[in-house]
Amino acid sequence: MSSTLDIYRRxxxxxxxSQMQYRMSFLFYILNTALITTFEFxxxxxxxxxxxxIGGWRLGEVAFLYSIVKAVFSLMDMIFSGFxxxxxxxNVRLGTFDQLLLRPVNITVQVLGSRFELHRLGNxxxxxxxxxxxxxxxxxxxxxxxxxxxxxxxxxxxxFFGGLFxxxxxxxxxxxxxxxxVNIFTYGGSEMIAYPMHIxxxxxxxxxxxxxxxxFLNYYPALYILDKPDLFNMPPFVFFLAPIxxxxxxxxxxxxxxxxxxxxxxxxx
Amino acid sequence: MRVFLEIxxxxxxxxxxxxxxxxxxxxxxxxxGLLRAAVLVALYGEHSEVAGxxxxxxxxxxxxxxxxxxxxxMFHWYDVMxxxxxxxxxSDLLKPMSYFRFWLVQDxxxxxxxxxxxxxxxxxxxxxxxxxxxxxNIEQWAVLGLAMLLSWLVSFxxxxxxxxxxxxxxxxxxxxxxxxxxxxxxxxxxxxxxxxPDWFVRLCYLTPFPHMVNSLVEIYLGVLTGHEVFQxxxxxxxxxxxxxxxxxxxxxxxxxxLVILGG
Numbered sequence: 001m002s003s004t005l006d007i008y009r010r011x012x013x014x015x016x017x018s019q020m021q022y023r024m025s026f027l028f029y030i031l032n033t034a035l036i037t038t039f040e041f042x043x044x045x046x047x048x049x050x051x052x053x054i055g056g057w058r059l060g061e062v063a064f065l066y067s068i069v070k071a072v073f074s075l076m077d078m079i080f081s082g083f084x085x086x087x088x089x090x091n092v093r094l095g096t097f098d099q100l101l102l103r104p105v106n107i108t109v110q111v112l113g114s115r116f117e118l119h120r121l122g123n124x125x126x127x128x129x130x131x132x133x134x135x136x137x138x139x140x141x142x143x144x145x146x147x148x149x150x151x152x153x154x155x156x157x158x159x160f161f162g163g164l165f166x167x168x169x170x171x172x173x174x175x176x177x178x179x180x181x182v183n184i185f186t187y188g189g190s191e192m193i194a195y196p197m198h199i200x201x202x203x204x205x206x207x208x209x210x211x212x213x214x215x216f217l218n219y220y221p222a223l224y225i226l227d228k229p230d231l232f233n234m235p236p237f238v239f240f241l242a243p244i245x246x247x248x249x250x251x252x253x254x255x256x257x258x259x260x261x262x263x264x265x266x267x268x269x
Numbered sequence: 270m271r272v273f274l275e276i277x278x279x280x281x282x283x284x285x286x287x288x289x290x291x292x293x294x295x296x297x298x299x300x301x302g303l304l305r306a307a308v309l310v311a312l313y314g315e316h317s318e319v320a321g322x323x324x325x326x327x328x329x330x331x332x333x334x335x336x337x338x339x340x341x342x343m344f345h346w347y348d349v350m351x352x353x354x355x356x357x358x359x360s361d362l363l364k365p366m367s368y369f370r371f372w373l374v375q376d377x378x379x380x381x382x383x384x385x386x387x388x389x390x391x392x393x394x395x396x397x398x399x400x401x402x403x404x405x406n407i408e409q410w411a412v413l414g415l416a417m418l419l420s421w422l423v424s425f426x427x428x429x430x431x432x433x434x435x436x437x438x439x440x441x442x443x444x445x446x447x448x449x450x451x452x453x454x455x456x457x458x459x460x461x462x463x464x465x466p467d468w469f470v471r472l473c474y475l476t477p478f479p480h481m482v483n484s485l486v487e488i489y490l491g492v493l494t495g496h497e498v499f500q501x502x503x504x505x506x507x508x509x510x511x512x513x514x515x516x517x518x519x520x521x522x523x524x525x526x527l528v529i530l531g532g
Binding site (some may be wrong): 020025026028029031032035036039042043046048049050051052054055056072180181183184188191192195197199200201204263 | 290293294296297300301303304307308310311312313316317319320326440443444446447449452453459460464465466469
């Protein structure tokens with residue numbers, strides 16, 4: 001166990017060093033990823049000057065939802081970048097994944113250590129900045145439970161989307177090419193939960209409540225922390241489902257991943 | 270002329286071949302369109318019209334902007350850059366035709382194919398799901414056609430120009446990405462520019478970006494008066510010509526620096 005952790009640490013160190021070799025291009029990359037969020041959020045702020053609220057939520061409250069997802073999704077994207085389905089699919093196609101399988105080291109650790117996209121830091125920091133901005137605009141009645149629950153919400157989202165990445169990657173064992181529709185759930189899902197969920201069509205909301213329970217990752221925790229009423233009258237325990245949903249999805253994805261490895265047939269390249 | 274027609278046709282066919290990829294892209298564009306429509310509907314709330322744009326038109330806008338992604342290559346387009354880095358540019362430059370026009374017709378074929386595959390299908394899907402705004406009469410449709418062509422011209426000459434950075438630096442992709450991200454914001458792709466404060470809109474119109482998406486959207490939605498329509502088309506044309514001339518000049522400078530290694 002400790003040797004596995006040591007290998008992970010060393011792989012990460014290698015990643016840091018190699019990415020720091022091209023400092024200018026690294027800085028450019030950080031700037032670019034942060035700019036996407038800046039512009040997206042900036043246009044929302046500008047538009048909100050004309051419209052007072054979005055589905056009854058004021059700018060600060062939406063910023064609260066938005067900033068958490070942006071920061072946490074980027075953090076997840078950094079940790080799980082080895083499992084990013086298009087990247088992983090390429091390795092399956094080119095046969096480089098087979099090389100990893102030949103090594104006498106835990107395969108999951110190797111995939112996690114094979115890529116660590118440091119430039120996501122730009123978005124993580126920006127997400128935190130917007131979070132502070134949201135704190136200025138809202139006046140949240142902090143309690144001990146809320147303070148303790150918030151990190152668990154972050155953890156739940158990381159596990160949930162990490163699980164989706166692993167799921168998308170495992171599917172490429174059979175499809176070889178990464179299926180782009182996975183993006184709808186990963187990038188689309190994170191974009192969707194950045195806004196209050198009651199603004200969506202009913203069928204969409206029901207789908208993301210009962211089939212893919214993304215509504216519990218961000219919206220319900222936010223309702224609880226911001227003391228907003230639940231428009232759908234769900235039982236009160238659903239406010240606290242975020243870490244559980246995350247845990248279940250990561251566990252299920254890991255099981256599928258192990259199943260996939262066991263049945264993996266190389267492409268032969 | 271014949272050669273250019275053939276190149277455009279080949280490029281069109283190549284684009285039509287990747288059906289699975291087109292379908293996946295279509296699904297993604299459509300899903301994001303629905304999200305953006307929901308956000309706009311929620312923003313409107315009780316209002317029926319904001320900044321001269323009705324709720325119906327606002328929903329139509331999300332369809333139009335999603336439909337513009339593929340033909341205008343809004344997210345990325347590094348084809349010229351790649352050919353510079355791979356050295357293919359050498360054989361292309363040796364061909365007895367203008368390098369700019371060679372890419373222009375290729376991109377026209379690509380844009381035409383993705384217009385059919387992606388744009389029309391997205392709008393058809395939207396028409397099924399929502400009550401949309403449509404141009405009122407045949408003249409407005411004709412003007413729209415012209416505006417689409419000009420939008421593509423502005424977009425292409427701009428993309429070609431920034432790709433030429435590859436002649437100077439091995440890191441042109443970072444710079445290009447920056448420009449693309451900037452274009453989403455300033456072109457009115459994320460939100461119709463009319464919602465923004467006046468000072469900001471004026472800032473945007475100092476750049477060519479609004480002439481790629483925002484002008485097209487405003488002409489489609491019919492929010493411009495007859496005089497303004499004419500002015501918009503004229504400005505689009507002026508930008509298209511400026512960017513084309515600019516890229517010709519930069520191309521000439523770039524080719525002068527170009528050193529191809531044999532092997």
